[in-house]
Amino acid sequence: LRVLGIETSCDDTAAAIVTSSGRILAETNVHQHAVHEQHGGIVPGLAANHHLMNLPLAVRSTLEQSGLRIDDLDAIAVTRGPGLPASLSVGVSAGKTLAAVHAKPLVGVHHMEAHALMARMESAHVRFPFLCLLVSGGHTLTLLAHQVNEYSVLGSTLDDSVGEAFDKVARELRLPWVDAQDGGGAGPALERIARQGDPRRFALPVPMDKSASARLLDFSFSGLKAHVRRMREAGQFSPASPQDQADVAAAFQHAASRHLAKKTALAFKRAREMQVEVTCLVVSGGVASNLAVRAALEDVARREAVEMVCPQPRLCTDNGVMIAWAGVERLRLGLLDPYTIDFIQRWPLDELKRMGYERRA
C-alpha cells in the first residue's frame, strides 16, 4: 500500500508518501518558524494563510519526489484534529478534495494517534498494547495504546507542557532559540549548557510529589518555571554568568526528568491495575531527543522489563510521514471516512473508539 499524508494542524505544512512496509517514498515539510518568531508565538490566522499558500506545492513536490501520480496511491490521509481550526480546515479541505476527485479512500487522522503510531513504522516489534509518553511543545501525556483506534489517556499536564517549560526556563536564562530543523525551541540550547552544570547547586522541587490520588498520573510544569523566575528575581543567580546558567539548566533538567520518570512509572502501575500487559514504552515528541530525559525513562523501562523505543528526532516532531503511516495502519483495518468529514478542534483521544467509520474491506 502507498498512502499520502497531509499535516496542517499547527504551524508546519507537511506532506509525505509512505508504504505499508514503512518506506518513506517522499516527504516535504515547510516550516513557518520564521513567520511566527517575530510575534513571540504562533498567530493562528497567519498559520492558516501560510498553509493556504504552501500546501498545494508541498503536495506537488512530494508527488514529484516519489515519481508517483495520485492514481498510484491507495489512500489519502489527512490530520482531522486536534489543532488550530483554520489550519486544520486547509488540510482537511485539500485532502478530501484530492480523495474525492480521484475516488480514493479517505482517512481522517487524529494527530496524537499519529504521534503514538510513528514508532511502529520504524520498529516492527512495537506491538500492542504499549505505553506511550508524548513530550512535545504542545503536549505532555501518557497513554495506553490498546490497538489502532483504541487508546486510554492516563495522565496529561494540568498547566504547561514540558517543552514549554524548557523554553520558558531557557528564556529566563537568556538562551537562544534554534530552528525547527534542529529540534525547534530553546530546549536544545538548555540541554547543551546543562552538561557543564551541577544539578545539586540549586535544588528545584520535583513537581506534584505529594499530589492527591485523583491527579496522581497528571503532570505539572508551571511551578518549576515559576521557581526559576523567582530565583532570578531574588538575585540567586545571574543569567549573565555562564556557570549560573549551566547550574540552573542542570537543576531544571534534572527535576523535569525526575517528574516525567515518576509519572511514567505510575502509568505503568495503572496499566497493571487495568490488567493490561504493556510490551513496550514509546517516547515521542521534541523533548524525547533530550538525553537526560531519555536516560531517566530508560531507567523506568528497565525496571518494568520492557524495551524503550523513540522514533528518530525528525519523526518525533510534527511531520507528514506520521500522518501517512497512521493512514496505512487505519487503512489496513478498513477504518475509512466519508468525503463529508469536518475537522475536529478538540478531540480527546479516548473518544476515537466510539466514533463511526465507513468500514470497507
Ligand code: ATP
Ligand atoms: P505538538 O506536536 O504537541 O503540537 P510542537 O510541534 O510544538 O508540539 P515538537 O516539535 O514536538 O512540539 O517539540 C518542540 C519542543 O521540544 C520545544 O519546546 C523544544 O524546546 C523542545 N525540545 C527540542 N529538543 C529538545 C531537547 N534536546 N531538550 C529539551 N527540549 C527539547
Ligand code: FE
Ligand atoms: Fe504534534
